[in-house]
Structures are given as C-alpha cells and as structure tokens.
Amino acid sequence: MNKSNSRFRMRSVVALVAGALAATAAWAVEPFTVRDIRVEGLQRVEPGTIFASLPFQVGDTYNDERGSAAIRALFDLGLFKDVRIDVNGNVLVVIVEERPTIAGVDFAGTKEFDKAALTKALREIGLAEGRPFDKALADRAEQELKRQYISRSLYNAQIITTVTPTERNRVNLTFSVNEGDSARIKEIKIVGNKEFSESTLLGLFDQDSGGWLSWYTKSNQYSRAKLNADLETLRSYYITRGYLEFRVDSTQVAISPDRQDLSVTVNITEGEKFTVAGVKLSGNYLGRDDEFKSLVSIKPGEPYNGEAVAQTTKAFTDYFGTFGYAFARVQARPDVDRTNNTVTMNLVAEPARRVYVRRVSIGGNNRTRDEVVRREFRQFEASWYDGDKIKLSRDRIDRLGYFTEVSVDTQEIPGTPDQVDLTVIVAEKPTGTLQLGAGFSTADKVSITFGVTQENVFGSGNYLGLQVNTSKYNRTISINTTDPYFTKDGISRTFSLYHNSTSPYYTVDGNYRLVSEGGSIRFGVPFSEVDTVFFGVGIERYNFDPGSNIAAYTPQSYRNYFDCSPTPASALNCAEPNKWGIPLTVGWARDDRDSALVPTRGRLQRANLEVGVAGDMQYVRTGYQYQQFFPLNKQYTFAINGEVGYGKAFGSKEYPIFKNFYAGGLGSVRGFEQNSLGPKDVPILGQTEGAAIGGTKKAVFNAELGTPFPGAGNDRTLRLYGFFDVGNVFADHRTIETEAQWEAQQKLRASVGIGISWVSPLGPLRIAYAIPVKQQKEIPDPNNPLIPLVSKDRIQRVQFQIGTAF
Structure with missing residues (x-):
C-alpha cells in the first residue's frame, strides 16, 4: 500500500465551533487538489447555499486554513x-446539522399588549416563523419583551420561554408572561424654579402622581x-x-425596592x-425681503418668545417651499x-436648491384604493415642489375621515x-357602522331597528347608508349613497x-297615519379648496x-293643513x-376646525336654502349655523354656536307643517325636553296639553x-364643560292661539348648566345637567x-346623547 495513499485514507478534519468562532482542525492536513465536494445532513437548506459559501471549489487546492475559513463561513450563515x-x-x-426552524410563536398571559x-x-x-432558532435568539427575545413592558411601567414583568x-426539526415557542402591576408615579418634584410655583409648572405635565380617575387616564x-414630552412643554413655557x-x-427617576x-x-x-x-434678516431671501418681513411674528420690545421664533422660521421655510425650495434652511441666531x-x-x-417632485407614492392603505388618496393631492408629479400645496393635500386627505394618521415624507x-x-403614509380606521336594536311595547309589540353605514365602500371612497325601522307606529326605510x-x-x-x-303625536288603534315618500339627487361643487356649494332637486x-x-x-294642526272636517x-x-312637491336645495359649507371630535380652534359654517317650486307645497326654508372655538390655553377652550332658521309659504299657500323647525334638548337649548319648545297644538282627547308642532x-x-375633568389631567377625550343656552322656535302667524298663548310662544327660553363630554368607543358622548333660568310657567284658563x-315648559334637567356636538 502506497504510504501516501494510506495517509490520505486515514486523514480527516473534525471541527467544532462555539458562537461565531471556528475551531481548528483536529488533525493537520497536507494540501491537496479537491476532486469532489459532497454535502450531508441538509433538510431545508438548499445545497447551493453551502457551495456559495465555501471559499474553494472542485479543482482548487485545499488546506487547513481554507478548511477553517469554510467552517467559519457556514456558521456565519446562522x-x-x-x-x-x-x-x-x-x-x-461537508456534514452539517441544521438549526431547528421556528414553527410558531405564541404568547400567554399578555393583557397590556396586543399579540400582534x-x-x-x-x-x-x-x-x-420560518426563521432558524437558537438559544441566544430566545434570550434576545425575552429582553425585547421586557423592554416593551418597561416602556409601559411594568417593571415586574416576568417572562418564561418554553x-x-x-x-x-421545528420548534414552537411560547412566551408565558406574568405582567405584574405597573409602577405608579408617587411624586414629581421640580427643583430650581423661582419665578413660577411648582404647582403651576406641574399643571403643565400630562403625567402626574394620580387622582381618582387615574384608572382611566393612566x-x-x-x-x-x-x-420627555412634558419636559418639552416645560421648556416651551419658559421660552x-x-x-x-x-x-x-437633569432628570432623576428613583424606583422603590418593590418596583x-x-x-x-x-x-x-x-x-x-x-x-x-430687534430682528434682522441675513442670507438669501430671493429678493423678496419685504414679503418675508411680513411673516415675522417676533415683536421687538416684548419678552423673548421661543414660540414666535419657531413660528417665524417655520413660516419662512414654508414660504420658501412655495417657490420649490424643499430643503431651505432658516436659522434663528440670537445675539445676546x-x-x-x-x-x-438674526x-x-x-434656500439651497429648487427641486421638482418626481413621484408621489401612497403607503399604508390596505383597503382604500390609491386613487381615493391621490385625487385629494394638490401637488402634482413633475412640477415644482410647493409646500403650501403639500400641506393642503395632507389636510384634504385627513378630512376624508378614513384614516387615523396622515403624514407626507x-x-x-x-x-x-x-x-x-x-x-403619503396613512393609517386606516374602520369606516363602517352597524346598528341593530329590538324593542317591545304594548302598542308596538316587537319592533326592530336596523341601520348600516359605510363611508368608504370597498375602499372606493363612496358613502352608503341604509336605515330600517319596523315599529308599528313609526316605520321607516331609507337608503342614500354619495360618490364624492x-x-x-x-x-x-x-x-x-x-x-x-x-x-x-298620539297612538291608538284606528288612529291617523302620515305616509311620506320621496327621493332626491344632490351635487356638491367645490368652488375653492375650503368652500363647497350644494345643488339638489x-x-x-x-x-x-x-x-x-x-x-x-x-x-288640529293636521286637520287644518289637510283641510279635514268631521x-x-x-x-x-x-x-x-x-x-306633493318638488323642492330645490342650495347649500354652502366651510369647516376649518382642527378636529371634528375634539375641536380646540377654528370655525364651522353651514348655510342652506330649500325652495318648493311646484306642486301643492310651495315655500322657502333657509337656515344658517356658525360655530367657533377659541383656545384660551392648553387646558381651556371657549366655544360659541349660533343657529337661525326661517320658513315661509308662497302666496296663498300654507306653509307645510312637516318643514317646521324644532328646538329644545341636546344640540339646542338644554334643560328642556327634546323638540318641545315653541308652538303647541290643541290638546286632543284625554290630554291636558297639545304636542309641540315646531x-x-x-x-x-x-x-x-371646556375644562379638564377633575382627576383626568390634560386628557382631551374626557372633559368637563359649563354652558349657557338661549333660544326658541316661533310661529309666523296666529291660528288657534289666544293673545296669552301667542305672547308665551314668542319669548326666549334660557338655561345654564354643566356637562361631561367623552370620546367613547361608541362615539362622542355628552351628558348635560341644566337648570332653566328662563321658562314658561303655566297659565290657567x-x-x-x-x-x-298656556302649558308650562317640559323640563328635563339631565340629558345625554351620543354624537351631539353642542
């Protein structure tokens, strides 16, 4: 037997590796030319992955150094x-033992976090799932989970990996979590303040040492x-x-031994x-110095205001953006x-360089179609970058109401x-509402109420609404759809x-019934970016x-209107x-509030005109609403709301009773029953007062x-508010009323009170307790x-409703 051949037959290299370091060969190998390479032990990994990682191939010379490099390269694959x-x-x-693959990951005992x-x-x-598993990765996972819980003040969270x-060759991982109780802030102290009291400064913080509503506000x-956000608020207060x-x-956080x-x-x-x-401008202002000076909100002679400085630099940057300078830099350098x-x-x-917008992309819209977002965008591709148009585009997308977050990067x-x-990055929210209710009464027996609305049908941006009520005395079916x-x-x-x-107004067997049916078509025409006018028939x-x-x-009001006689x-x-009639409608709307749910600034205006131009009902009906919100500071908001309406019949026609205005209750004059103010009908058999007919x-x-709710800190989803309401609805002529009844119906009603507003999971909820300060007393006949x-007003001191704005 050839000595050399015998040596090659007995020769082998065995390498064991720990961590990322390759072991050296157990026996030294003399260099030789590789005739073939085989791979053993593969289950899921492709052989090509092995061959691509080896530092040699068939025909190359093999030695100990290349062997160690090969083992190191294969371990580096993980x-x-x-x-x-x-x-x-x-x-x-090449003999390998694959790491097990993760078949599934599950969690047990998690309450604070969603598993996703x-x-x-x-x-x-x-x-x-599908990735290789090792113990080091599991340890990292435990540390990451603990980090997530620490971010929620759950310092006692314990995690066991199974x-x-x-x-x-697969494994299932289960992370069993004992979350424990969250750490609570026992005390917050501010040291070094001289000009402002500690209580004033702590009142700026969203975090506090707790109150009786801390279970809700956290x-x-x-x-x-x-x-960090509270510290920025504190800094802004001083600046x-x-x-x-x-x-x-410095900020020092001390935790108790029991965590x-x-x-x-x-x-x-x-x-x-x-x-x-003083204020001076330096640098390149594109020859528009006077235009930029008009944007300066820093006022000489007044205390330095960091917010005014930030507003000025932002206004400058935005104004540069309108000329295509997307990367303009404006620095406020104080000479002290x-x-x-x-x-x-200074x-x-x-301004740096002027740029074009090459492409606009949409992200995060898993259900909403791209075109629904893109058609609201006012910055076009292949045109100059315009900061105003981009901001307008972001606001228009946000006002669609389909997304919780909208940002433009x-x-x-x-x-x-x-x-x-x-x-454009968006975060979608549910846009559908399903309502299902059932009731039983001796009059109605069993009644079912069903409603479904979808503001973004199939992601198309279209609106669809369906309402059904099977009550014996109030049956309704309606459907409407909008293509924006x-x-x-x-x-x-x-x-x-x-x-x-x-x-x-009254429900007994064999009693009267009013059946109404109809349809309409309406078009909304955008006359500007903020004004929309509606036309309909x-x-x-x-x-x-x-x-x-x-x-x-x-x-009696129905007898009169339909000319009925016994x-x-x-x-x-x-x-x-x-x-029957054919009404034409015209409306106008403008809404620049900062939020539809919890507004703190801005105004809402609506105007509408309805004209009955043909048929038995010929009339004009018009209304106007104005709302405005004034932010007094971070905690307090003052708001006003005004509504007026007027209706009149044409010529000798009588004004349709169904078109009357109503007042009273939430959304109107609180403290009085809903829609109970204004003229009353003649009492019908068995009653001492007539129903309100508007x-x-x-x-x-x-x-x-609006003020912070006691114990809720600065949480804006739960607020306390005080209010003053005044108003009424009035008749335009005397029909069946006496002089005393006429005078009583023309007087304003007023109330004051307090209430709670809460953005609940079911929608905005408002509860009000009102005390009427101007009401109608009963006048005996x-x-x-x-x-x-004259009947006294119907008082209802406590009222609540979901979805009412005022």
Missing part, C-alpha cells in the same frame, strides 16, 4: 448548529416618552416668557429674562446682550439633487330614497289617513289628503367653556280649569 468537514481521499464531505404588536417587535430582532420540538403610569437660557439640568412606586425629580435652571431688541438682558434675533436663510433622490419623491368624485373635478353626487309611515309626497277613530284623536259619524273627511322661525345661541290656557 443556519447550522454544527458543521464538520471530513476528508476522504481527495473528496471533501409583540409579534412585530420580535420579528424586528429576527425571531419569526421551546417545544415538533416534527421535521396619567400616573410612568413613561419616558411622556416625560415663551422670555427665559432664553432656560435648561433642564411599584416611582419618584421623579426634575432639576432646572431658569436663567435671566430677556427682551427682544447679557448686560441689558436683551437679544437681537434670521439667516439658505420627502425623500431626496441620490445623484439627482433637483428632484424629490413624496410618500362623480366627476374628475371633484363634483359629488348623492342619491336618496325614503319611505316613512308615522303617527307623530327632489320629489316628495305626503298622504294623510285620518283613520277610523273619532275626530277628537287627530291633531262627518256625522265623528270621523274625518279630508279635502286634500295628498300633498315653528317657522328658529333662533338658538350656545356658549361653552278661567273658562276651562281642566286645560290650562
């Missing part, structure tokens, strides 16, 4: 827990992110009052108070005179300094169809059935039981002061002691 290289003659055999959020956090560190092997749960050199020196209580100490240095001596405690602001501008294009890409982009120019189109059958028909009961059960059999015979004129005014001449 796919194997053991690697060996055997030498059989001049054939290399934890799964996402682990995926970011490399632990997810690894369960399954078939085909304001006493420590969060580093929230603390806006002239303390230019204010600083937070349940935290103490936070904030050390600050206030510095001196500075006054603005510490002798006189004054500061001169605004230095560098600007990315530079490498190698192309004069172009940028814009990415009926034309490419943004003209909307709305179709509505309805059928109602009601007995509005409809057709409607009202049929009055006096019923088979005695005439005394039918309201028959000898005490029934009613109506000369005009059917009324009026042809309406005037309502509301004033509110000297000729009929059983029925008063």
Whole structure:
C-alpha cells in the first residue's frame, strides 16, 4: 500500500465551533487538489447555499486554513448548529446539522399588549416563523419583551420561554408572561424654579402622581416618552416668557425596592429674562425681503418668545417651499446682550436648491384604493415642489375621515439633487357602522331597528347608508349613497330614497297615519379648496289617513293643513289628503376646525336654502349655523354656536307643517325636553296639553367653556364643560292661539348648566345637567280649569346623547 495513499485514507478534519468562532482542525492536513465536494445532513437548506459559501471549489487546492475559513463561513450563515468537514481521499464531505426552524410563536398571559404588536417587535430582532432558532435568539427575545413592558411601567414583568420540538426539526415557542402591576408615579418634584410655583409648572405635565380617575387616564403610569414630552412643554413655557437660557439640568427617576412606586425629580435652571431688541434678516431671501418681513411674528420690545421664533422660521421655510425650495434652511441666531438682558434675533436663510417632485407614492392603505388618496393631492408629479400645496393635500386627505394618521415624507433622490419623491403614509380606521336594536311595547309589540353605514365602500371612497325601522307606529326605510368624485373635478353626487309611515303625536288603534315618500339627487361643487356649494332637486309626497277613530284623536294642526272636517259619524273627511312637491336645495359649507371630535380652534359654517317650486307645497326654508372655538390655553377652550332658521309659504299657500323647525334638548337649548319648545297644538282627547308642532322661525345661541375633568389631567377625550343656552322656535302667524298663548310662544327660553363630554368607543358622548333660568310657567284658563290656557315648559334637567356636538 502506497504510504501516501494510506495517509490520505486515514486523514480527516473534525471541527467544532462555539458562537461565531471556528475551531481548528483536529488533525493537520497536507494540501491537496479537491476532486469532489459532497454535502450531508441538509433538510431545508438548499445545497447551493453551502457551495456559495465555501471559499474553494472542485479543482482548487485545499488546506487547513481554507478548511477553517469554510467552517467559519457556514456558521456565519446562522443556519447550522454544527458543521464538520471530513476528508476522504481527495473528496471533501461537508456534514452539517441544521438549526431547528421556528414553527410558531405564541404568547400567554399578555393583557397590556396586543399579540400582534409583540409579534412585530420580535420579528424586528429576527425571531419569526420560518426563521432558524437558537438559544441566544430566545434570550434576545425575552429582553425585547421586557423592554416593551418597561416602556409601559411594568417593571415586574416576568417572562418564561418554553421551546417545544415538533416534527421535521421545528420548534414552537411560547412566551408565558406574568405582567405584574405597573409602577405608579408617587411624586414629581421640580427643583430650581423661582419665578413660577411648582404647582403651576406641574399643571403643565400630562403625567402626574394620580387622582381618582387615574384608572382611566393612566396619567400616573410612568413613561419616558411622556416625560420627555412634558419636559418639552416645560421648556416651551419658559421660552415663551422670555427665559432664553432656560435648561433642564437633569432628570432623576428613583424606583422603590418593590418596583411599584416611582419618584421623579426634575432639576432646572431658569436663567435671566430677556427682551427682544430687534430682528434682522441675513442670507438669501430671493429678493423678496419685504414679503418675508411680513411673516415675522417676533415683536421687538416684548419678552423673548421661543414660540414666535419657531413660528417665524417655520413660516419662512414654508414660504420658501412655495417657490420649490424643499430643503431651505432658516436659522434663528440670537445675539445676546447679557448686560441689558436683551437679544437681537438674526434670521439667516439658505434656500439651497429648487427641486421638482418626481413621484408621489401612497403607503399604508390596505383597503382604500390609491386613487381615493391621490385625487385629494394638490401637488402634482413633475412640477415644482410647493409646500403650501403639500400641506393642503395632507389636510384634504385627513378630512376624508378614513384614516387615523396622515403624514407626507420627502425623500431626496441620490445623484439627482433637483428632484424629490413624496410618500403619503396613512393609517386606516374602520369606516363602517352597524346598528341593530329590538324593542317591545304594548302598542308596538316587537319592533326592530336596523341601520348600516359605510363611508368608504370597498375602499372606493363612496358613502352608503341604509336605515330600517319596523315599529308599528313609526316605520321607516331609507337608503342614500354619495360618490364624492362623480366627476374628475371633484363634483359629488348623492342619491336618496325614503319611505316613512308615522303617527307623530298620539297612538291608538284606528288612529291617523302620515305616509311620506320621496327621493332626491344632490351635487356638491367645490368652488375653492375650503368652500363647497350644494345643488339638489327632489320629489316628495305626503298622504294623510285620518283613520277610523273619532275626530277628537287627530291633531288640529293636521286637520287644518289637510283641510279635514268631521262627518256625522265623528270621523274625518279630508279635502286634500295628498300633498306633493318638488323642492330645490342650495347649500354652502366651510369647516376649518382642527378636529371634528375634539375641536380646540377654528370655525364651522353651514348655510342652506330649500325652495318648493311646484306642486301643492310651495315655500322657502333657509337656515344658517356658525360655530367657533377659541383656545384660551392648553387646558381651556371657549366655544360659541349660533343657529337661525326661517320658513315661509308662497302666496296663498300654507306653509307645510312637516318643514317646521324644532328646538329644545341636546344640540339646542338644554334643560328642556327634546323638540318641545315653541308652538303647541290643541290638546286632543284625554290630554291636558297639545304636542309641540315646531315653528317657522328658529333662533338658538350656545356658549361653552371646556375644562379638564377633575382627576383626568390634560386628557382631551374626557372633559368637563359649563354652558349657557338661549333660544326658541316661533310661529309666523296666529291660528288657534289666544293673545296669552301667542305672547308665551314668542319669548326666549334660557338655561345654564354643566356637562361631561367623552370620546367613547361608541362615539362622542355628552351628558348635560341644566337648570332653566328662563321658562314658561303655566297659565290657567278661567273658562276651562281642566286645560290650562298656556302649558308650562317640559323640563328635563339631565340629558345625554351620543354624537351631539353642542
């Protein structure tokens, strides 16, 4: 036997590796030419992955150094827990043992976090289904989960990882979590304050030491992110009052031994108070210095205001953006005179380069179609970058109501300094509402109410609504749909169809019934970015059935309008039981409030005009609403609301009673029953007062002061408010009323009170307790002691409703 051949037959290299270091070969190998390479032990990994990682191939010379490099390269793949290289003659055999693959990841005992959020956090560190598993990765996963819980003040969270092997070299991972109790802030102290009291400064913080509503607001749960936000609020408070050199020196957080209580100490240095001596502009202002000076909100002679400086630099940057300078830089450099405690602001501008928008991309819209977002965008591709148009585009997308968050990111294009890409990132929210209810009464028996609305049908941006009520005395079915982009120019189109059958004021078997049905089409035309005018036409028909009961059960207002008179059999015979008409509508709306749910600034205006131009009902009906919100500071908001309405029939026609205005209750004058104010009908059989029938004129005014709810800190979803309401509805002529009744109906009603507003999971909820301060007292009728001449107002001190704005 050849000595050399014998040596090659006996020769092998066995390498064991721990961590990222490759072991050296057990026996030294003399270099030789590789004739073949075989791989053993593979289950899921492709052989090509092995061959691509080896630093040699067939025909190359093999030695110990290359063997160690091969083992190191294979371990670096992270796919194997053991690697060996055997030498059989001049054939290399690579033997691997694959790491198990993660078959599934599950969590037990998690309450604070949604499992999807934890799964996402682990995926970011490399632990997810289908990926190789090792113990080091599991340890990292435990640390990441603990970090997530610490961010929620759950310092006592304990995590146990269970690894369960399954078939085909796979494992299931289960993280069992004992969350424990969250650490609470026991005390917050501010050290170093001289000009302002500690209670004043702590009142700026969203975090606090807790109150009786901390279970809801969670304001006493420590969060580093929230603390940083509070420190920025504190800094802004000082900077806006002239303390230019204010600083937070340190923040100390001490945790109790049982990890349940935290103490936070904030050390600050206030510095001196500075006054603005002047403002000057430096740099390149594109030859538009006067235009930029008009944007300066920094006022010489007043204390330095960091907010005014930030507003000015932002206004400058935005104005540069309108000329295509997306990367303009504006620096506010203060020249401080510490002798006189004054500061001169030097605004230095560098417009950089003018850029085009190459592409606009949409992200985050899993259900909503791209075109629904893109058609609201006013910044076009291949045109100059315009900051105003981009901001307008973001606001228009946000006002769609389909998304909880909307942001626009600007990315530079490498190698192309004069172009940028814009990415619109949205976070979708549910846009459908389903209502289902059932009731039972001796009159109605079983009734079902069903409603479904979808503001973004199939992601198309279209609106669809369906309402059904099967009550015996109030049957309704209606459907309406809106296409907000009926034309490419943004003209909307709305179709509505309805059928109602009601007995509005009294319900006994054989009583009267009013059936109304109709349809309409309406178009909304955007005359500007903030103004929309609506035009519509409809057709409607009202049929009055006096019923088979005695005439005394039918309201007098309906008898008059449908020209009904009693028959000898005490029934009613109506000369005009059917009324039909064609109403034309025109409306205008403008809404620039900062929020539809919890507004703090801005105004809302609405105006509408309805004209009956043909048929039995010829009239004009118009209304106007004005709302405005004034932010007094971070905690307090003052708001006003005013509504007026007027209706009148044409010529000798009588004004349709169904078109009357109503007032009273939430959304109107609180403290009075809903829709109970204004003219009353003649009492029908068995009653001492008539039902409210509304009026042809309406005037309502509301004033509110919103404050933080006691114990809720600065949480804006739960607020306390005080209010003052005044208003009424009025008749335009005297029909059946006496002089006393007429005078009573023309007087304003007023109330004051307090309430709670809460943005609940079901929608905005408002509860009000009102005390009427101006109401109508009962006036007895000297000729009929059983029925008063003038009924007293119907008082309802406590009222609540979901979805009411005022």
